[in-house]
Amino acid sequence: MALASPTEERNPRTHELDTLDAPELVDTILAEDARVAGAVQAVSAPIARLVDLCVEAVAGGSTVHYVGAGTSGRLGVLDAVELLPTYSATEQMVTAHLAGGIAAMTRAVEGAEDDADAGAALVAEQCGEGDVVIGLAASGRTPFVRGSLAAARERGLSTGLVAANPQAPLARLADVAVLVDVGPEAVTGSTRMKAATAQKLVLNALSTATMVRLGTTFQNLMIDVRPTNAKLVARTVRMLVQATGESPERAAEVLEEAGGRVRVALVALLAHADVTDAEVAAVRFGKDPGRRGDPAGIRSAVASLTTKESP
Missing domain, CATH: 3.40.50.10490 (Glucose-6-phosphate isomerase like protein; domain 1)
Structure with missing residues (x-):
């Protein structure tokens, strides 16, 4: 039976492991x-x-x-x-x-x-x-x-x-x-x-x-997070604030108008647009891993609204 594997070899740095006291053990393991x-x-x-x-x-x-x-x-x-x-x-x-x-x-x-x-x-x-x-x-x-x-x-x-x-x-x-x-x-x-x-x-x-x-983030923010508890609901609002610079009150207001849909609220806040228009743009520019530099579609959706592109 072949058992050779690095994980089964003895580590020369830890041969005397059982002789060490707690601080030495922890230092050696770490x-x-x-x-x-x-x-x-x-x-x-x-x-x-x-x-x-x-x-x-x-x-x-x-x-x-x-x-x-x-x-x-x-x-x-x-x-x-x-x-x-x-x-x-x-x-x-x-x-x-x-x-x-x-x-x-x-x-x-x-x-x-x-x-x-x-x-x-x-x-x-x-x-x-x-x-x-x-x-x-x-x-x-x-x-x-x-x-x-x-x-x-x-x-x-x-x-x-x-x-x-x-x-x-x-x-x-x-x-x-x-x-x-x-x-x-x-x-x-x-x-x-x-x-x-x-x-x-x-x-x-x-x-x-x-x-x-796959387009689940905007920058390094988790815009597809599922707010299943109070911590995640607060994170959602904080994320909108971090992404847009708007106040927590304004972010929460737009998020509520968007029915809790983070993508729609994010597009609306970034483009200073109506939630209805933001929803149309967010759907038009949905997630697409083939869209270089913008797999989530948020930048493209905002650009379509701020440059007055027709949907």
Whole structure:
């Protein structure tokens, strides 16, 4: 059985880990963590290529599927579910599949990660034409992920892999492989540490860049945020103030006139236009990842109103 993987090697910097007191332990662990950001930055190019695949899929009405087991799979679920309140993304856009099912989020499901057939069945049952399947596996060899990627390739679907093993065996099944070289863990084989931190950074960059390219932000503001609680409602008003320089009172007033639709309120405030006209312009210049420099369409909508373009 081939077990070679950087995450399973002993870390020479932490051989005497158990002899350290609490301050030394924390410093040593954090010193290892500090290496992760640079390792992820080194693979920015393949992350960007994976972004392009995801944008193309979602813009075409297809779905991005994260597939993983254990810590890797749980981080995929976390990333996918957080896209709903942040960008109003649906499961039709990005969804996650965890070996062993949703119950595996809180407790281990024995043998689930070793079931390649279950991974293949997942793709057969839940993936459609044009979808992208992204395997998440710290070791780069998980059988459940292998089954999914192999099945996706057989169907001609685009595939990706995120792993913490530069020599990941599953890379051959991926159109784009993001292989982060984080080196051995502070505690040998504990991939919930540096490998997991690297995956979180990769997924943050991947999903955020994808959503921005899909037109869910104006500048660096989350204009598609779903205001499901008091904090997010206040953030929505504050965002309009930040984007337009208007007073909180005026921003709240226009947002109410716009029926809570942030895009419409934003166009109205920036163009100093009537909400009805702003709505027409916002619809005319809807989200389009192919519109360079303005995927959200906000700048184009405002320009159409301020230059007296006829809709």
